Amino acid sequence: MEESSKVLDNFIDKLFSLSKTTYFLAGFVILGLILRIMAAINLSVQADDMHFVTHAINFISAGRLETYDQSSGLWFAFTSIIYKILGTTQLASRFAAIFFGTATIISIYFLTKEFFSKRVALISAFLLSIATFHINSTMAEMDVMAMFFVITGMFVFIRALKSENPMLYIISGIFFGLAIYTKVYPVLFIPSLFLYAVYYWKKNNSPIFSRNKFEKIFIFCLIVLIFSLPALTHNYLLYKDKGFMDLQFSQHFDENNPISEKFYGFDPIYGENNDWRGFFLGNSIKHGGDDHSPLFILTFKFIYLTNPLILFLGLIGFLLVWMKKFKNNYGTFFILSILFALPFLGSIILLPKHYLFLEALLIPLAANLLNEVSKRIPKINNKDSIYIIASIILIYSLIFLGMPTGGTAHPIYGKSYIGGMIDFKDKNIPQDALVVVDSRIYRGQMNWMFQNRRYLDAAEFLNVINNQDKLPGNNTVQVNVYYIECVYDDCGWGTINGQPELNKTMDDFALAFQNQGSLIKTIQEPNRKQSYYPIISSNNKVDALNVYHSTFTLKNSVFNIADLPKNWFAYYIGYPEPSQEFDYYTTYSSLDSALDKIAHWVVILALILAVLSPLYPLYLLGKEENIIA
Numbered sequence: 001m002e003e004s005s006k007v008l009d010n011f012i013d014k015l016f017s018l019s020k021t022t023y024f025l026a027g028f029v030i031l032g033l034i035l036r037i038m039a040a041i042n043l044s045v046q047a048d049d050m051h052f053v054t055h056a057i058n059f060i061s062a063g064r065l066e067t068y069d070q071s072s073g074l075w076f077a078f079t080s081i082i083y084k085i086l087g088t089t090q091l092a093s094r095f096a097a098i099f100f101g102t103a104t105i106i107s108i109y110f111l112t113k114e115f116f117s118k119r120v121a122l123i124s125a126f127l128l129s130i131a132t133f134h135i136n137s138t139m140a141e142m143d144v145m146a147m148f149f150v151i152t153g154m155f156v157f158i159r160a161l162k163s164e165n166p167m168l169y170i171i172s173g174i175f176f177g178l179a180i181y182t183k184v185y186p187v188l189f190i191p192s193l194f195l196y197a198v199y200y201w202k203k204n205n206s207p208i209f210s211r212n213k214f215e216k217i218f219i220f221c222l223i224v225l226i227f228s229l230p231a232l233t234h235n236y237l238l239y240k241d242k243g244f245m246d247l248q249f250s251q252h253f254d255e256n257n258p259i260s261e262k263f264y265g266f267d268p269i270y271g272e273n274n275d276w277r278g279f280f281l282g283n284s285i286k287h288g289g290d291d292h293s294p295l296f297i298l299t300f301k302f303i304y305l306t307n308p309l310i311l312f313l314g315l316i317g318f319l320l321v322w323m324k325k326f327k328n329n330y331g332t333f334f335i336l337s338i339l340f341a342l343p344f345l346g347s348i349i350l351l352p353k354h355y356l357f358l359e360a361l362l363i364p365l366a367a368n369l370l371n372e373v374s375k376r377i378p379k380i381n382n383k384d385s386i387y388i389i390a391s392i393i394l395i396y397s398l399i400f401l402g403m404p405t406g407g408t409a410h411p412i413y414g415k416s417y418i419g420g421m422i423d424f425k426d427k428n429i430p431q432d433a434l435v436v437v438d439s440r441i442y443r444g445q446m447n448w449m450f451q452n453r454r455y456l457d458a459a460e461f462l463n464v465i466n467n468q469d470k471l472p473g474n475n476t477v478q479v480n481v482y483y484i485e486c487v488y489d490d491c492g493w494g495t496i497n498g499q500p501e502l503n504k505t506m507d508d509f510a511l512a513f514q515n516q517g518s519l520i521k522t523i524q525e526p527n528r529k530q531s532y533y534p535i536i537s538s539n540n541k542v543d544a545l546n547v548y549h550s551t552f553t554l555k556n557s558v559f560n561i562a563d564l565p566k567n568w569f570a571y572y573i574g575y576p577e578p579s580q581e582f583d584y585y586t587t588y589s590s591l592d593s594a595l596d597k598i599a600h601w602v603v604i605l606a607l608i609l610a611v612l613s614p615l616y617p618l619y620l621l622g623k624e625e626n627i628i629a
Helices: 002-016 020-042 049-055 074-086 095-113 118-129 132-136 143-163 166-182 185-203 211-242 247-253 258-264 276-281 295-306 308-320 330-338 341-346 352-375 385-400 417-428 443-450 458-466 500-516 557-562 590-612 615-624
Strands: 434-437 454-457 476-486 518-526 541-555
Touching: 020 095, 020 118, 020 132, 020 615, 049 074, 049 443, 074 095, 074 143, 074 166, 074 590, 095 118, 095 132, 095 143, 095 352, 095 615, 118 352, 118 385, 132 295, 132 352, 143 166, 143 185, 143 352, 166 185, 166 211, 166 590, 185 211, 185 330, 185 341, 211 590, 247 258, 276 295, 276 341, 295 308, 295 341, 295 352, 308 352, 308 385, 330 341, 330 352, 341 352, 352 385, 417 443, 417 518, 417 541, 434 443, 434 458, 434 557, 443 454, 454 458, 454 557, 458 500, 458 557, 476 500, 500 541, 541 557
Parallel strands: 434 454, 434 476
Antiparallel strands: 476 541, 518 541
């Protein structure tokens, strides 16, 4: 008892002797966490996250290794567990981005500290805590989670180069393995690291080719390969059983396979190829470059639209590290880090979320610039000028987060109608009710908002009503029916203007509901064309959805129709019968069965390591502060 009391006293003593660095870092983490929670609760949705959210439901219990379009599964596995704990809510779907996005604040501190001073590293952590693009990426997407693993894996790899510690190569390999099983494109950072290793060894007059170095790099690659096993196994066994692979593998290794086209032809990415000419020279409209600029310029435009301050400071900071007086290895590291990822992604997929790495890697350059500027500004009231600069940047960022910007689901200060509808449904719509949803609401939004209720598209409901006499059975019941109307006339499709008949049908349907029932709720959201801030922008809200209630006498069999599994982006929501999914495979040999089992074990291992992974930067911080021996 006495001994445990001494240990506790010793720990408390160390806690109270923490340096300013740790207190600042803790403050930045708390600030970043608050902003990311706000974003997760309030941000609107985009097209991709509306099928990712449903693909994650029951992912683990269905025994899946990956999804058809991602060639990865860690985000889905992690989110499926969060759903079990928190329920299928907007916050739960974005928990990975909150958790790993906040953890990245500490990782960017350590990455920066490998190249610059501790002061610059602290500025980096501060800049990431309020980074507007990073915060606006707190969505049901894989990129924030993947970038935590990439940034952490990078700084551990740099430490491995400096210390030649084999264990650090293993740890870095684990982080990059987790990154690749979260999203495939982090594999493009691995050759960049190898090139930087060659640069580092050459600069330090260390032999490039040696058995010792080869063994360490081999171990790193082997660890990464282990976490690639689920995707490789899925594609190998699927091809062996059914003659096709997932979308990504089909694109690169099995083009023109008619079986693949049958399943993936609906996906916009199917059949796309890298436009290398358009990336470097421009005049490409195929991949969204409608202003004919080189595509690489458009990738930086995403950062300009979502975080212009970091773009400008980062680019100036990049020039600074090449000046003789300020020369730093980070300039070379930055170039090599984007050498493969930027051209590959920029020549085929122009989606802002894929360029989150640009903002993250520009931040240390911006931090170093701010540090150099602050050293040349005299103290103000005996205060270091960096505090004044940081305060200005904080105010700017908080204002910017309320402004409408391209490429984001603005704003973070007011809840979107998706979140508002989910909250209302959970509190006010009974489980045994029937929900009818305006056909002008994008099917992905419809599925996400009502996936745990009985619901029908309005067009389906009209068909049921008009043909109720043909339904089986004679038993009828009084049913509470809730109709959800899209006030905007187009909620997410972007094509309703060209469908006047559908628009009129839905307007007439809403009018009929008004006459028969009653309007019980109007869901509002901030006007996304205007800036929105708490308290001062209360008049900037607009009506988005109307909720009507009525009672109908319906046959019991109507519920059977509403209960039918809903298929969305190739999969039935929740995978009610996993063996019925199009990419389910059967193994025919004991060797294949063993391989499949090992791949599933790797999924569980990856999930455990992912949950524990933010503890590693905290452990390093504890060692730095002598809290941990």
